[in-house]
Amino acid sequence: MPHQRPDRSRPRLWEQHCCLPLLPSAAVGDLTRYRLGSYLSVNVGFSLHSSRDSLELLDLFRRDALSDGRFRLVGSIDDAWPAETLVPEDAVAPGDSTAVDPDELIALAFDLEDSGPLDGDLDNVELFYSLGVRSLLPSYNHANAAGCGCLDTEDTGLTAYGRDLVRTLNEVGMFADGSHCSRRTGLDISATTTAPMIYSHSNFAALWEHPRNITDEQARACAETGGVIGINGVGIFLGRNAPAAHADRVEAMADHIAYGAELVGIEHIGIGSDYSFDDFNEEIAENPEAFSDAYTRWGPIQWTPPEDLLGESTVPGLDEVLAKRGFSEADRAAIFGENFARVAREVWRD
Numbered sequence: 378m379p380h381q382r383p384d385r386s387r388p389r390l391w392e393q394h395c396c397l398p399l400l401p402s403a404a405v406g407d408l409t410r411y412r413l414g415s416y417l418s419v420n421v422g423f424s425l426h427s428s429r430d431s432l433e434l435l436d437l438f439r440r441d442a443l444s445d446g447r448f449r450l451v452g453s454i455d456d457a458w459p460a461e462t463l464v465p466e467d468a469v470a471p472g473d474s475t476a477v478d479p480d481e482l483i484a485l486a487f488d489l490e491d492s493g494p495l496d497g498d499l500d501n502v503e504l505f506y507s508l509g510v511r512s513l514l515p516s517y518n519h520a521n522a523a524g525c526g527c528l529d530t531e532d533t534g535l536t537a538y539g540r541d542l543v544r545t546l547n548e549v550g551m552f553a554d555g556s557h558c559s560r561r562t563g564l565d566i567s568a569t570t571t572a573p574m575i576y577s578h579s580n581f582a583a584l585w586e587h588p589r590n591i592t593d594e595q596a597r598a599c600a601e602t603g604g605v606i607g608i609n610g611v612g613i614f615l616g617r618n619a620p621a622a623h624a625d626r627v628e629a630m631a632d633h634i635a636y637g638a639e640l641v642g643i644e645h646i647g648i649g650s651d652y653s654f655d656d657f658n659e660e661i662a663e664n665p666e667a668f669s670d671a672y673t674r675w676g677p678i679q680w681t682p683p684e685d686l687l688g689e690s691t692v693p694g695l696d697e698v699l700a701k702r703g704f705s706e707a708d709r710a711a712i713f714g715e716n717f718a719r720v721a722r723e724v725w726r727d
């Protein structure tokens with residue numbers, strides 16, 4: 378019987394990093410501001426959290442997602458990025474854009490921003506993996522037992538423990554992530570990993586010099602592992618932090634995508650918007666030791682919410698902006714999700 382692919386008028390999204398409030402009051406249902414059918418990786422802890430803190434958050438988020446009914450918890454790559462359902466051609470009117478899988482849900486996985494939540498025990502990587510954590514970055518902004526962070530003035534890269542951590546991530550099948558790490562730590566991850574590494578949410582320093590942005594050398598080293606760099610929509614990392622600059626931020630994301638595609642190839646570029654459903658500016662005010670004036674000097678941090686990213690607000694969405702710049706439908710599908718999905722297929726252990 379002839380079949381046709383569901384007519385998705387816009388590409389499916391693999392959002393490699395966004396943030397709920399790291400509190401029991403977090404509303405997991407808010408994540409449905411992303412379209413059903415998306416894959417989302419949601420943070421469950423950073424440098425200020427212990428294993429117990431992150432395990433409690435995971436338990437809460439997983440229970441809330443299941444009771445909400447619009448989520449599927451990610452175990453395998455098929456949960457994260459299922460093959461599109463083929464619909465019999467005679468069941469669908471030509472051009473019918475509603476022909477998508479009626480059982481579409483949001484695929485929900487988790488990530489850790491810092492190795493602190495391991496409590497120094499590498500066996501916890503396996504435990505977190507079993508609960509849906511699929512990505513971990515060793516050092517959030519500042520040095521820890523694993524290595525240096527991007528706000529450190531002295532950069533000695535990964536420690537011996539940090540290299541053991543990367544090898545453990547490889548064995549368990551979790552993404553080794555270089556975002557928030559120092560430049561040398563990022564390069565050391567590339568040199569140590571035997572699987573593709575990622576930068577889950579990092580832009581290019583060549584376009585906007587900021588310690589959270591990565592150098593061309595880091596980007597090339599990541600691509601050489603076969604990995605992907607997720608471009609974020611954070612005002613201070615794009616150099617577009619004016620509160621009203623919603624359209625500028627989407628355009629600037631496209632600038633970073635175009636730059637990365639030219640530098641390392643389009644197959645190594647994805648999206649990790651870093652959108653915060655929390656008031657992250659309060660988090661910074663309450664925990665100044667985890668940040669620096671590189672986070673506060675432009676005023677309250679502005680974001681690219683799902684509605685701006687997806688073209689559901691008053692500004693043109695990223696897909697439309699990229700199409701106008703000449704990116705083909707296949708290019709946009711790769712950037713929006715296929716690239717991260719390909720790397721997950723290689724790295725994750727089902």
Ligand SMILES: [Zn+2]
Binds near residue numbers: 490557578651
């Ligand atoms: Zn982050």
